[in-house]
Amino acid sequence: MSRTVKLEVITPSKVFFRGRVEMVIARTLEGDEGFMAGHSWACKLLDINELWILEAGKSQGNEDDWRVAAVAGGFVDVKDSIVIYTDAAEWSEDIDMERVLSEKAKAEDWLTTETEHDPNEIAKAKIAIAKSITRMNVAEGGARRKR
Amino acid sequence: MATSSMQDIKRRIKSVTSTEHITNAMKLVSAGKLRKAKATFEKSHENIHFIAHTIAEIFNSSSDVPQHYLAGNREIKTTCYIIVTSCKGLCGGFNSNIIKEAEREILEDWEKPVIVAIGTKGKEYFEKRGYDIYSDYLAPPESISFLETREMSRPIIEMYNSGEIDEVVLIYTSFISSLEQEVKNVTLLPFEIEHDPEIMRLEKMVEYEPSVEDVFNYLVPKYVEMMIYSAVVESATCEHAARRMAMENATDNAREMLDSLSLYYNRARQSAITDEIIEIVAGSEAQK
Numbered sequence: 001m002s003r004t005v006k007l008e009v010i011t012p013s014k015v016f017f018r019g020r021v022e023m024v025i026a027r028t029l030e031g032d033e034g035f036m037a038g039h040s041w042a043c044k045l046l047d048i049n050e051l052w053i054l055e056a057g058k059s060q061g062n063e064d065d066w067r068v069a070a071v072a073g074g075f076v077d078v079k080d081s082i083v084i085y086t087d088a089a090e091w092s093e094d095i096d097m098e099r100v101l102s103e104k105a106k107a108e109d110w111l112t113t114e115t116e117h118d119p120n121e122i123a124k125a126k127i128a129i130a131k132s133i134t135r136m137n138v139a140e141g142g143a144r145r146k147r
Numbered sequence: 148m149a150t151s152s153m154q155d156i157k158r159r160i161k162s163v164t165s166t167e168h169i170t171n172a173m174k175l176v177s178a179g180k181l182r183k184a185k186a187t188f189e190k191s192h193e194n195i196h197f198i199a200h201t202i203a204e205i206f207n208s209s210s211d212v213p214q215h216y217l218a219g220n221r222e223i224k225t226t227c228y229i230i231v232t233s234c235k236g237l238c239g240g241f242n243s244n245i246i247k248e249a250e251r252e253i254l255e256d257w258e259k260p261v262i263v264a265i266g267t268k269g270k271e272y273f274e275k276r277g278y279d280i281y282s283d284y285l286a287p288p289e290s291i292s293f294l295e296t297r298e299m300s301r302p303i304i305e306m307y308n309s310g311e312i313d314e315v316v317l318i319y320t321s322f323i324s325s326l327e328q329e330v331k332n333v334t335l336l337p338f339e340i341e342h343d344p345e346i347m348r349l350e351k352m353v354e355y356e357p358s359v360e361d362v363f364n365y366l367v368p369k370y371v372e373m374m375i376y377s378a379v380v381e382s383a384t385c386e387h388a389a390r391r392m393a394m395e396n397a398t399d400n401a402r403e404m405l406d407s408l409s410l411y412y413n414r415a416r417q418s419a420i421t422d423e424i425i426e427i428v429a430g431s432e433a434q435k
Binding site for chain 2: 010011012013014015028029030040041042043044045075077083085087
């Protein structure tokens with residue numbers, strides 16, 4: 001039995017997850033990073049990507065023990081407990097595939113058809129696409145499992 | 148004479164009764180809205196405070212905060228006031244309290260303020276008095292989304308970073324209970340680091356990724372967004388509470404008025420009757 005650590009995942013509208021975990025894997029701006037109990041104190045920014053959570057006592061040694069969620073950027077604050085703040089988070093089972101696909105199509109359409117783009121708008125559309133891709137991956141159980 | 152005053156009183160009773168109906172209905176409506184707003188507020192309040200607290204803790208515990216976000220590193224000249232009011236009236240002293248406080252703050256300042264108005268009431272007031280409104284948000288505050296606050300706070304942060312403004316003050320109404328609200332003003336930027344003895348200064352090294360500046364350049368705007376969002380949600384709750392109170396008072400006053408009016412009416416009617424009896428009696432006496 002490995003040590004566990006308290007994890008809280010918070011969005012502006014709700015507490016998305018709260019509980020003890022063995023490990024949580026998040027994509028920081030520099031790449032995937034796993035956080036376990038006793039991690040050195042840190043404050044890192046997260047990319048738009050998947051969040052993998054291994055809850056305490058659920059570990060059987062295979063990939064299905066992990067819960068996967070899509071997060072839309074944010075930061076992780078590691079102290080004696082781990083706090084992840086994100087603007088939006090969704091569990092894989094809650095993702096509405098149709099909406100994701102239509103949003104992605106809309107953003108792509110917009111990027112390819114219009115000619116004069118404001119750099120801010122382009123960045124926004126790119127973020128929208130990144131979010132959609134993350135959601136699609138998460139809905140299918142995460143990019144890692146697909147491989 | 149007596150009949151005309153009776154008619155007058157009757158007419159007044161009628162108009163006060165219909166006003167009472169309206170205020171009573173408005174009271175019920177705002178009570179319902181208050182319940183809804185309070186639920187949202189309570190749900191988001193905990194999270195947002197938690198987040199704001201986490202961020203504040205990071206600020207307080209770290210000595211690596213970029214200097215330009217800290218108090219005391221530049222002279223405060225231009226201040227940006229974010230004033231949260233409502234879009235509708237009939238809510239007692241709600242808007243005037245906010246505006247009074249905001250105006251007091253603004254007048255203390257020599258420099259020309261930059262005003263960001265949330266809600267039409269504050270905007271109209273300051274516009275009429277010749278202040279420049281930098282930006283506004285005029286949709287009903289209870290329906291504001293987090294995304295919208297983000298759009299709103301971005302230019303403020305940019306202005307702060309470019310040095311156009313040196314201070315950001317948020318003035319809003321904070322919710323204490325359904326019967327009590329309080330005007331609060333909070334300085335969002337620059338950040339005042341309080342060396343709270345309760346928060347232990349962290350001796351441990353903290354890893355920042357990608358870099359200290361990047362982390363704080365993300366956290367500081369986030370903190371501002373979060374505070375604005377929570378202030379708007381809180382103020383919407385207060386607005387409904389204040390309106391419910393105002394409407395309740397109006398209904399009570401109307402009822403009181405009706406009571407005294409019906410007393411006058413009865414008196415007038417009685418005196419009319421008495422007059423008539425006296426006339427009849429006097430008439431029959433004269434016949435004898």
